[in-house]
Amino acid sequence: MRILAFYSFKGGVGKTGAAVNVAAEAAADGLPTLLWDMDPQAASSWILGHDGGLEAGARKLFTGRTPIGREIMRTPWESLDLLPAARGYRHLDALLAEQTEKPEKVLGDLLRPLSERYALVIIDCPPSYSRLAEALFRVTDLFAVPLVPSPLSARVWHELQEHFRKKELPRKRLLPFLSLVDRRRRMHRDLLASKPPAFQRQLDAWIPSASVAERMAETRAPVRAYAPRSPVAGAYKRLWRELEQRLTEVSQRNRLS
Ligand SMILES: Nc1ncnc2c1ncn2[C@@H]1O[C@H](COP(=O)(O)OP(=O)(O)OP(=O)(O)O)[C@@H](O)[C@H]1O
Ligand SMILES: [Mg+2]
Known part of the structure; x- marks a missing residue:
């Protein structure tokens, strides 16, 4: 089982859009896929058809009192399941701090049984630096980081790299890609054309x-379900193909080490 997170501490950059659509592409390839919505805004839960609260879910789940499988629901799309966000996810940092185990151990223990059912877990992260993000940095195979073309995005990317360097986390797990690109805007066109060296490992x-x-x-559906021939559906498919390739490389590296 591989774990892929869509992460940025910046809000509104297309994490949820990419997480939902990449998950739908992976599932359409027949890969048993789980999307875990870790953002209490619950946007990906909403898109994939979840309506309700799960108020008590977070505490019970993170203290091991509810088996994770019980919180998972099916979606209308074959091979794609959802672990919806609960409102209690607003307090995940406090919850993780209360545990005697390290946060990455808590998350690792939660994720482990999922490998019996899923080949891929995609995590839609909330936009923050937090104890949760810190733990995710340690248990996730790859971090796909959407960058909206703007002078700010170079800063976001730089800060994230610095954070990984300081904490001695593997920076090669961070993969940036350009998101919400508007080709009518000169800066967006320029960034697309130039692939600035500052964004090492930028995906094509x-x-x-x-x-x-x-x-x-x-419509509460991934784009491929209602506009399969649209350019943006094609873009999400290409993003999935590239991430799939990178995940395969991670598996190969792990086998060799
Ligand atoms: N490819 C796209 N083209 C146009 N609009 C998009 C696209 N992807 C997402 N959006 C819209 O842009 C907004 C932000 O997108 P999204 O929710 O995916 O970002 P996010 O990084 O997950 O935000 P947050 O940090 O709040 O979780 C939403 O209103 C969404 O509908
Ligand atoms: Mg989001």
Whole structure:
């Protein structure tokens, strides 16, 4: 089982859009896939059809009183399951701090039984630096980081790299990709064309800003379900293909080491 997180401490950069659509692409390939929505805003839970609260879910789940399998629901899409966010996820940091075990051990223990059912777990992260993010940095195979073309995104990327360096985390797990790209804007076109060296390991795939993608929250479906031939559906597919390749490389490296 591989674990892929969509992460940035910056909000509104396309993490949820990419997480939902990449998960749908992986599932469409027949890969048993679980999307774990860790953001209490619950946007990906909503898109994939979850309506309700799960108020008590977080504490019981993170203290091991509810088996993780009980919180998982099926989605209308074959091979794609959802572990919806609970409102209690707002307090995950406090919950993790209360445990005697290290946060990464708590998360690792939670994730382990999922390998019996899933080949891929995709995590939609909340936009923050937190104890949760810190633990995720240690248990996740790859971090896909959406960067919206702007002078700020170079800073976001630099800060993330610095954070990984200081904490001695493997920086090669961070993979940036351009997100919400608007080709009518000069800076966006320039960044697409130049692949600045500052964004090491930038993926070739990039996600255009497209109104058809904004309809996800209304239609409550990944783009491939309602606009399969749209350019943005193609972009998410290319993103999945590239991430799949990188995940395979991680598996090969792990086998050799
Ligand atoms: N490819 C896209 N084209 C146009 N709009 C998009 C696209 N992807 C997402 N959006 C819209 O942009 C907004 C932010 O996207 P999204 O929710 O995916 O970002 P996020 O990084 O997960 O945000 P948050 O940090 O709040 O969780 C949403 O309103 C969403 O509908
Ligand atoms: Mg989000």
